[in-house]
Amino acid sequence: MAWPFGLQRLGVAAGATGAVAAGAVGYLLRRPLPALDGELRFKGLNAAVEVVRDRWGIPHISAPDVADAFFAQGVCHAQDRLWQMDLTRRTATGRLAEVFGAAALDVDRFYRRLGLNRAAQAEWDTADQQLKDVLRAYAAGVNAYLEGIVGSGKLPIEFVLARYTPEPWHPVDTLAFARLLAFSLSPNWESELIRSRMIAKLGYAVASSLEPDVWQPETSALPRLADWGPAEMPEAGSLPPVALGGGPGASNGWVVSGARSSTGKPLLANDPHLFPRLPSVFYEVHVMAGGELNVAGASAPGAPGVLIGHNRHIAWGVTASMADVQDLYVERLDPGDSRRTEFAGHWEAGTLVREVIAVKHRPQPWVEEVLISRRHGPLITPTPSLQDEHRPLALRSMVLEAPSAAAAVLEINRATDWDEFRQAASRWGTPVMNLLYADADGNIGYQLVGHVPIRARGEGLVPSPGWSGEYEWTARIGFDELPRAFNPPDGLWANANQNVAGGNRHFFTREFIDPARYQRIRQVLESKQRHSAVDFGALQADEVSLPGRRVAAALARHLQPANRREAAALEELRSWDGRVGADSAAAAIYEVFRNELMRARYAAMLGDLMPAALGVGPHPLLGAATSHYFLQTSRVLEFVERLPTDPAVYRAFQTSVRWLARRLGHNVHAWHWGRLHPLHLEHALSLRKPLGMLFDVQSFPWSGDLETVRAGGHRPGQLEAGGPISAYRFIADCSDWDHSLSCIPGGQSGQRGSPHYADQVDAWRRVAYHPLSFTRPAIARNTRHKMRLLPDS
DSSP states (O other): OOOSOOGGGGTOOTTOOHHHHHHHHHHHHHTTOOOOSEEEEETTOOSOEEEEEETTOOEEEEESSHHHHHHHHHHHHHHHHHHHHHHHHHHHHTOSHHHHGGGGHHHHHHHHHHTHHHHHHHHHHHOOHHHHHHHHHHHHHHHHHHHHHTTTTOSOHHHHHHTOOOOOOOHHHHHHHHHHHHHHTOOOHHHHHHHHHHHHHHHHHHHHHHOTTTOOSOGGGSOOHHHHOOOOOOOOOOOOGGGOOOOOOEEEEEEEOGGGBTTSSOEEEEEEEEOOOBSOSOEEEEEEETTTEEEEEEEOTTSSSOSEEEOSSEEEEEEEOOOOOEEEEEOOEETTEEEEEEETTEEEEOEEEEEEEOOTTOSSOEEEEEEEETTTEEBOOSOGGGTTOOSOEEEEEHHHHSOBSHHHHHHHTTOOSHHHHHHHHTTOOBSOEEEEEEETTSOEEEEEESOOEEESSOOSSSOEETTTSSSOEEEEOOGGGSOEEESOTTSEEEESSOOOOTTOSSOOOSOOOOTHHHHHHHHHHTTSSOBOHHHHHHHHTOOBOHHHHHHHHHHHHHOOOSSHHHHHHHHHHHTOOSBOOTTOHHHHHHHHHHHHHHHHHHHHHHGGGHHHHTTOOEETTEEOTTHHHHHOHHHHHHHHHHSTTOHHHHHHHHHHHHHHHHHHOSOGGGOOHHHHOEEEEOBTTTTSTTHHHHHOEEEEEOOOOTTSSSOOOOOTTOOSSOSOEESOEEEEETTOGGGOEEEOSSOSOOOTTSTTSSTTHHHHHTTOOEEOOOSHHHHHHTEEEEEEEEEOO
């Protein structure tokens, strides 16, 4: 995709002096910044609202009622994150090609087939009046600010570069955005595709041996290979970088009771892990509405309310559950009428939808015809993202069927105790998440939320024959049957995406994440009786890999070095404490060895399937969930401890040492992990050179890996820190809400010229925090700007 114009439009024209260029760029970046002091008048506002911004750019909104409070939150989101909001809206609704041209058409076709926009509209049509009122108030605030800046040269610079003006925000856009987030947090359907190809190539017996934790059901419970394969996996496509979401993330969360807290009241910690980007996924806000609402924490630009945070009574956090709520079905189409699919021996009519997609610089729109099967949802083939997949594949998904989390989040924001919290959480449909809970009365708890299907047969590991009628969803698990805990006897609860369904009679998934992070969290929490917020911060910064320790010990114990360099590398491993620090040579040796052993062990068996199994393919839209299995250190640990003298172990070590010497030099002690593992915070447009130099934060050495509490994952086949990182760090202190702490990677503003664009990066790197001020005296101590929003009479 040819970019319309580059930095020349920012003043960096050929022959311009550096000073003139810098001045022009600075002016164009500062010009769109919103006024933060004084008064602004808006139509649609009922009464005066005060917006105080603190030294970190966090708005503290004080309004007489809920409607005006969420109107003001819409204004603040638009002031700081308008480009981000419009980009996510266009992704969710399949409208990127309107502004980015044909290069974005493949993404639009996929999302139009999926139908997040259709599901959002259906939810809006049936929403209760309270939810509609809040979404309308929020949208009115966004649009009131947007109306005031269109045509005034105050649009964020990204709109100038892309040469378009954003449209008004609609309430249904919030619901579409909520479903886009839910889709990214609902893995499994991609791994069904990849697993089907592995079985077609290797057979059930061999393929199941590669995933022993996944393949627990009897083979007879699985569809016959002839019913769904063999699959032809697509090649990687060429989606525009603006569309890449990176795949599902992870998260940590834990809570301790007052008996285990230095304050005598509960402490709660949460840090969701998402792929690195600028601006941050989250936006901090404090919303006060008379006596009705007083809530602070992390919001999502595009939606009202607070996703992670606390009010005057309770605190909460979220972690991904990994529940399998999506199944692929291979459909049989009627040869005489392709709108009909076979089911249990007869033909059923589906619904044919024509999705019209406008494409920039094309006179005619693209028309995508989507068949929605009566029982299994939209056919997601054929699209370029699955260009070599010739089977008619329908995707049944709770992301499309269940209510979003929007109404539940707004009710949780007002909850005052455990019962009200659970009542609010019962409205949460998608995505399926773990919610942590603590309150000022001393209670702690946990509740899994969301709609999880009950399957008549099978576990959704591979695509099912849609015509058989044997693999249908018969119901969903009732809310009172979902896992939960209240005031556990040991006074603590933790989750790091591990299996929480043990003992539950219902099936949730086989693809939970390796429990290494959870085990480390429990180990630290159980190491002493009482913890402080400082202790919680240290745990969020913890870099210890428990399986890494054991791998290193096994290598040092069993391998015999062939030269001095190998001897020095083994000595580094022998003395290693398991800390995957940026300055650790042992961590670098271990990480490179882990990747090399996995590659060597599976490459011959999988052949060209190896990239897909590791999560590289089949397409940027399809971040394979199976990568969790193949990249987990426990797989390496199992092999090394069971067969420490296997020649493959030494060959992988030898190859790793040679590679490190070529890459980092001959001094083994200088092989620091951070040199191989830099973190780059990228803006959505950064791959359009040279815009990355304008928008990105410069790379810096990073620590951690997939299985450390301090998130530092990397993408398959790479060592750079491009995997999930902490997108928000939050510590709630129920003894004094003013002592709650937080930090985001980046800053509050998405506008490059703002002092709050990246002002939290340094603190976030150091795992430092700022106070999340809650009471008026605490807010006053940190106030930097004060604005009054007034009704326009």
